Amino acid sequence: MNHFDLVIIGTGSGNSIPGPELEHLSIAIVEDNLFGGTCLNVGCIPTKMFVHPAELADAARHGRSLGVSSHLDAVDWPGIRDRVFGRIDAIEAAGRAYRKSPECQNITVFAGHGRFISHKRLTISMHDGGTQVITGERFVLAAGSHAVVPEIAGLTSGAVPFHTSDTIMRIDRLPDNIAILGGGFIAAEFAHIFSSFGVAVTQLVRGPAMLRQLDGDLSEQFTREAASRYEVLLETTLEGVTSSSGDGRSGVVLEVKGPNGPGTIEAELLLVATGRRPNSDALGMAAAGVEVHGDGRVRVDDYQRTSVEGIFALGDLSSAHQLKHVANHEARVVKHNLLHPDEMMTADHRFIPAAVFADPQIASVGLTEEQAIEAQRPYAVKVQKYADIAAGWAREDTVHFLKVLADPTTGLLLGAHVIGPEAATVIQPLIHAMSFGQRALDVARGQYWIHPALSELVENALLGLPEPTEQ
Ligand SMILES: Cc1cc2nc3c(=O)[nH]c(=O)nc-3n(C[C@H](O)[C@H](O)[C@H](O)COP(=O)(O)OP(=O)(O)OC[C@H]3O[C@@H](n4cnc5c(N)ncnc54)[C@H](O)[C@@H]3O)c2cc1C
Numbered sequence: 001m002n003h004f005d006l007v008i009i010g011t012g013s014g015n016s017i018p019g020p021e022l023e024h025l026s027i028a029i030v031e032d033n034l035f036g037g038t039c040l041n042v043g044c045i046p047t048k049m050f051v052h053p054a055e056l057a058d059a060a061r062h063g064r065s066l067g068v069s070s071h072l073d074a075v076d077w078p079g080i081r082d083r084v085f086g087r088i089d090a091i092e093a094a095g096r097a098y099r100k101s102p103e104c105q106n107i108t109v110f111a112g113h114g115r116f117i118s119h120k121r122l123t124i125s126m127h128d129g130g131t132q133v134i135t136g137e138r139f140v141l142a143a144g145s146h147a148v149v150p151e152i153a154g155l156t157s158g159a160v161p162f163h164t165s166d167t168i169m170r171i172d173r174l175p176d177n178i179a180i181l182g183g184g185f186i187a188a189e190f191a192h193i194f195s196s197f198g199v200a201v202t203q204l205v206r207g208p209a210m211l212r213q214l215d216g217d218l219s220e221q222f223t224r225e226a227a228s229r230y231e232v233l234l235e236t237t238l239e240g241v242t243s244s245s246g247d248g249r250s251g252v253v254l255e256v257k258g259p260n261g262p263g264t265i266e267a268e269l270l271l272v273a274t275g276r277r278p279n280s281d282a283l284g285m286a287a288a289g290v291e292v293h294g295d296g297r298v299r300v301d302d303y304q305r306t307s308v309e310g311i312f313a314l315g316d317l318s319s320a321h322q323l324k325h326v327a328n329h330e331a332r333v334v335k336h337n338l339l340h341p342d343e344m345m346t347a348d349h350r351f352i353p354a355a356v357f358a359d360p361q362i363a364s365v366g367l368t369e370e371q372a373i374e375a376q377r378p379y380a381v382k383v384q385k386y387a388d389i390a391a392g393w394a395r396e397d398t399v400h401f402l403k404v405l406a407d408p409t410t411g412l413l414l415g416a417h418v419i420g421p422e423a424a425t426v427i428q429p430l431i432h433a434m435s436f437g438q439r440a441l442d443v444a445r446g447q448y449w450i451h452p453a454l455s456e457l458v459e460n461a462l463l464g465l466p467e468p469t470e471q
């Protein structure tokens, strides 16, 4: 049996922990799937590599109102797909090879599924057959999350073929049409990608709007625009799925129930995008004595420590924010705490931003207006339209905006929410201001803002807030 100073389960953000500072430790890395985890292989990076060509394919739509007439001739899906994965698969292979190379002499890579069988004892079902049992002084649980497939007849039985984000990006050819189940981040981004490439999209959303965790004004605006681009069926539930075939093509028949009663929808492909659940169930947390929340998240304290001494957790496995920048931040915190057990640092979860890379783009940080109301938090609000800055005139943008919320007493920002061009970039000065405790007016007037850039949206929004009562 092998004993290690440190055992890391999962090579997403977990793989960023080993480095020169930990060279004195014997380290086991256990990975059940692709090296580099979700973001690299099936998440953030490939999706955004599809989003960019999707934007180019969709340019004609935006050009029309500006007097530029063009049309999309063809989308070389296999070419785009192979460019994306030609790069990513090589990075995956190189990452695995590096960890197994003489450069990482203190590291042993176990390709297989790890599961605790008792306190700090792990059994690994090896991909090349057999099992290994290892023990560790300390553990980092970085096992991520997986796509949830709802209990719907035909889906969980495996009777009907369907895709999740794990598989949809590798399909052989673009379908003529696709049905997408879900109204969240993944559904929004793939609906944008496929519709931009000319695929007829039907999105099934069980609630009254898409992206409902966002500020209500953004969710409403996004839903309106999505519905003008492709078919969005709101307040519609999927009751069952069966296979269909005809004309040499197979597909699915969806039984749905919506505001107008039951109906059926035929689609060539079905993408299920109904949330992700932490991979704690298959990790044997009870055997290790590690406590888990009801939703499957491993319970951690501010130092990313689990309920078992010497076992840390990070990322999607333990976080309420399933985002790569959060997993990376927590990995940095865990690394510090492994190195400095007497001077541990806490994770900073105060102002976590997120973006949806669809069209329109969305970015958000801090309190939504609904949350401020719910928390009975006094706030001042300013909605700054793209239509009222020069960069917005250039785009003939009439509908998009930045909404900022600030504390009326201190002038400190409480939240910022952007829907419109380059939202994920436009929002960054506001994340900066919140993280460093800078007052809205100081940020607006304490620096130059390049004219006539999109960043003037931020300057004008901040100037539009009332002066704080506290000087
Ligand atoms: C389609 C999609 C798009 C996304 N886009 C974005 C985005 O644009 N921006 C953003 O911030 N976030 C995005 N995310 C979320 C982001 O990918 C995750 O938050 C992040 O990758 C989580 O990192 P992690 O290290 O916690 O887990 P992961 O990267 O999932 O790593 C966990 C690893 O553990 C392995 N593992 C699990 N169980 C075991 C076990 N028992 N034994 C051994 N190994 C195991 C898994 O195989 C996996 O490789 C996206 C996610 C998806 C699915």
Ligand SMILES: NC(=O)c1ccc[n+]([C@@H]2O[C@H](COP(=O)([O-])OP(=O)(O)OC[C@H]3O[C@@H](n4cnc5c(N)ncnc54)[C@H](O)[C@@H]3O)[C@@H](O)[C@H]2O)c1
Pocket (backbone or CB within 6 Å): 150, 151, 181, 182, 183, 184, 185, 186, 187, 189, 205, 206, 207, 211, 238, 273, 274, 275, 276, 321, 322, 323, 354, 355, 356, 357
């Ligand atoms: N740009 C980004 O940062 C990005 C992109 C993609 C994913 N992600 C991360 O990955 C996570 C997972 O993405 P996601 O889109 O799967 O989850 P999500 O939580 O964003 O959305 C899930 C959607 O599925 C719906 N849903 C849940 N159960 C359902 C059911 N039984 N039937 C019908 N609809 C159902 C929900 O109402 C919601 O609309 C996100 O929360 C996000 O943290 C981030």
